[in-house]
Amino acid sequence: MLSTFKTAVTPPSDLDQPALWFLFQGYRLLVSTADEGLQIPLSISADNLGLHPVREQYLGYWDDNGQRIHCFCGEIEKDTLPPSGYSWESLRPLYPLLDERLFWLAGVAIQIVDWDRTHQYCGRCGQATVNHKKDRAKECPQCGLVSFPRLDPAIIVRVQKRSPGGSKILLARAKRFPTPMFSVLAGFVEPGETLEECVEREIGEEVGITVHNIQYFGSQPWPFPHSLMVAFTADYDGGELSVDSTELAEAGWFSPDALPNIPPPPSIANRLITSWARENYMGDSVEPSQ
Ligand SMILES: [Zn+2]
Incomplete structure (x- = not known):
């Protein structure tokens, strides 16, 4: 049974047991497609798999009894064929x-690989960087600039409205969604902004209403590509919906028994919406299933 994962940057000097290798070609992960289900390759080295990473990083370890x-x-370089x-x-x-x-660890790995790839040179003086000895960081040997893995905090917020006919939730359809899907509002935090200010600003910009009673809900690392989603709930305060058409196709208030197509698990958007639907469903048939 895998226990808590211990993050580390220095690999063991005497690796004598097969290790898990999270190898990426672009943003695609190498997985075994054997009969027993998808697996991450377990190998003493990448070379043993017949692959030669252009860069590699140690992630840490699981303690297995x-x-x-x-x-x-x-x-792995593009166009490299996967092993049989x-x-x-x-x-x-x-x-x-x-x-x-x-x-989850594959999500960590893709962020580290992406950061490793995009921080090969110092952003201040252009010198080739080296790995920091103790921390997950790149260091410039010429000017000393240290660059850590990039993490972009973003808020995601469920706005709910209580009305005589029952509670409703605000959902919007973003233009960028590849399939027609409605979700809660989200946006990146700007410098100098608190998370609560970001919640108010994003809602104001995207749908033109005001909210109150902003409450923390939970958070989720979202490695597509390097976000940390911080989720909130808020109550409708005032204003009419006025959709910012540069980002959103439409927005509206939905009842728990008439939800549109929503984001699938494991997204925190799914948790925000389904937990609200379960709490507010008034019907006498089965609960919303998603
Ligand atoms: Zn530099």
Whole structure:
């Protein structure tokens, strides 16, 4: 049974047991497609898989009943064919095909690989960077600039309205969604802004209403590509819906028994919407299933 994952940057000097290798070609992950289900390759080295990462990073280890399972990530050059029995797969659809903890670590790995790839040179003086000895960071040997993995905080907010006919939830359809889907509002935090100010600003900009009673709901790392989603709930305060047509196609108030197509698990958007639907469903038939 895998226990808590321990993050580390220095690999063991004597790796004598197979390690888990999270190898990416672009944003696609190498997985085994054997009969027993999708697996992350377990190998003493990437070379043993017949692959030669252009860069690799040690991620840390799981303690498996006293035995450490070390984990690495790396980038494989494009056009490299996968080894026999393996394939390159987009990460997001692998949920829930992959063990949930491995899916989470694959999300960490893709962010580290992406950061490793995009921080090869100092952003201040252009010198080639080196890995920091102790921290997950890149250091410039010429000017000393240290660059950590990029993390973009974003808020995501469920706005609810109580009305005589029952509660309603505000959902919007973004133009960028590849399939018609309605979700709660979200947006990136700007410099100098508190999370609550960001919630108020995003709602004001996107649908033109005001809210109150902003409450923390939870958070979720979202490695597509490097966000940290901080979720809130808020109550409608005033104003008429006025949709910002640069980002949204439409927005509206929905009842719990008439929800449109919403984002699938494991997104925190799904948790925000389904938890509200369960709390507010008044019907006498089965609960909303999603
Ligand atoms: Zn520099």
